Amino acid sequence: MFTRVVFNQKGGVGKSSITVNLAAISAQQNFKTLVIDLDPQANSSQYLLGEQATYSADKHALEPNIENFFDDVLGNNQQKGLIGNAIGSILKSRSKGLESYVHHTAFPQLDVIPASPTLGALEHALESKHKIYKLRDSLQQLSSQYDRIYIDTPPAFNFFTLSALIAADRVLIPFDCDVFSKRALQTLIENVIETQDDHNNGLEIEGIVVNQFQAQAKLPREVVQQLKDEGLPVLNSMLPPSVLMKESHQKNLPLVHLSPEHKLTQAYQTLFAEIEPH
Numbered sequence: 001m002f003t004r005v006v007f008n009q010k011g012g013v014g015k016s017s018i019t020v021n022l023a024a025i026s027a028q029q030n031f032k033t034l035v036i037d038l039d040p041q042a043n044s045s046q047y048l049l050g051e052q053a054t055y056s057a058d059k060h061a062l063e064p065n066i067e068n069f070f071d072d073v074l075g076n077n078q079q080k081g082l083i084g085n086a087i088g089s090i091l092k093s094r095s096k097g098l099e100s101y102v103h104h105t106a107f108p109q110l111d112v113i114p115a116s117p118t119l120g121a122l123e124h125a126l127e128s129k130h131k132i133y134k135l136r137d138s139l140q141q142l143s144s145q146y147d148r149i150y151i152d153t154p155p156a157f158n159f160f161t162l163s164a165l166i167a168a169d170r171v172l173i174p175f176d177c178d179v180f181s182k183r184a185l186q187t188l189i190e191n192v193i194e195t196q197d198d199h200n201n202g203l204e205i206e207g208i209v210v211n212q213f214q215a216q217a218k219l220p221r222e223v224v225q226q227l228k229d230e231g232l233p234v235l236n237s238m239l240p241p242s243v244l245m246k247e248s249h250q251k252n253l254p255l256v257h258l259s260p261e262h263k264l265t266q267a268y269q270t271l272f273a274e275i276e277p278h
């Protein structure tokens with residue numbers, strides 16, 4: 001089993017699309033695969049589960065979800081008041097593993113722990129109670145149940161992304177070829193290296209995956225060359241832009257199921273093969 005986190009502090013670079021599509025390929029190749037959605041925007045939860053994972057002002061988030069897990073970590077769900085039961089309920093909630101929050105998707109071998117819009121409200125309590133290793137510890141207990149775990153992250157370097165970087169074996173960094181996000185990439189790599197040094201020596205930087213790469217245009221090619229010149233680990237496989245991605249999200253069908261022969265799907269297959277450990 002290994003855990004791959006898809007991370008970039010910038011929004012809209014392709015984190016959720018890449019998480020879901022690599023996870024779908026992984027499941028199709030018969031690896032038992034779990035996606036954990038740490039982004040309150042819930043894009044990957046909705047991509048995989050459709051309508052049931054959407055929420056709005058008058059519709060609650062799908063439960064159980066990742067917020068319920070962190071609530072249990074904080075002991076928030078214990079029945080308070082009944083003194084005689086208190087210890088029993090503490091023990092009960094402590095023994096609840098991450099598998100209790102899993103939903104099956106319509107695709108064989110592919111499960112998801114969905115996001116929740118109000119996850120951020122727990123951040124302060126989790127930080128002040130030093131719960132930064134809880135996700136890692138709970139993931140280790142899943143090692144006999146899953147071959148691959150993919151974590152989608154919010155566009156921020158916060159408690160949840162740090163938890164994920166601590167829990168993961170590998171980090172994949174999507175980049176959208178925007179000149180303005182090039183600088184942010186440097187900071188991001190520094191954050192990841194600091195996390196390696198402080199918490200997770202085993203974390204491997206798999207590389208930067210260039211998304212929506214326009215091979216014909218001069219500027220994106222120059223930007224990519226600059227990254228390579230600066231010694232940044234740019235992966236060979238690049239993902240082209242295609243309207244198929246929007247359709248794939250709308251139909252809740254990962255690319256391998258929507259259009260296996262399409263050039264974007266093929267690019268994803270190549271990327272998957274490039275980063276899969278040999």
Ligand SMILES: Nc1ncnc2c1ncn2[C@@H]1O[C@H](COP(=O)(O)OP(=O)(O)O)[C@@H](O)[C@H]1O
Pocket residue numbers: 010011012013014015016017018043211212239240241242243245246249264
């Ligand atoms: N290769 C691609 N071609 C076209 N559109 C894409 C591609 N990858 C992502 N997108 C679109 O870009 C937007 C942002 O992608 P998303 O995966 O949600 O990024 P993030 O999770 O980093 O915010 C979405 O509308 C998605 O459909």
Ligand SMILES: [Mg+2]
Pocket residue numbers: 015016017039041043044153
């Ligand atoms: Mg996202």
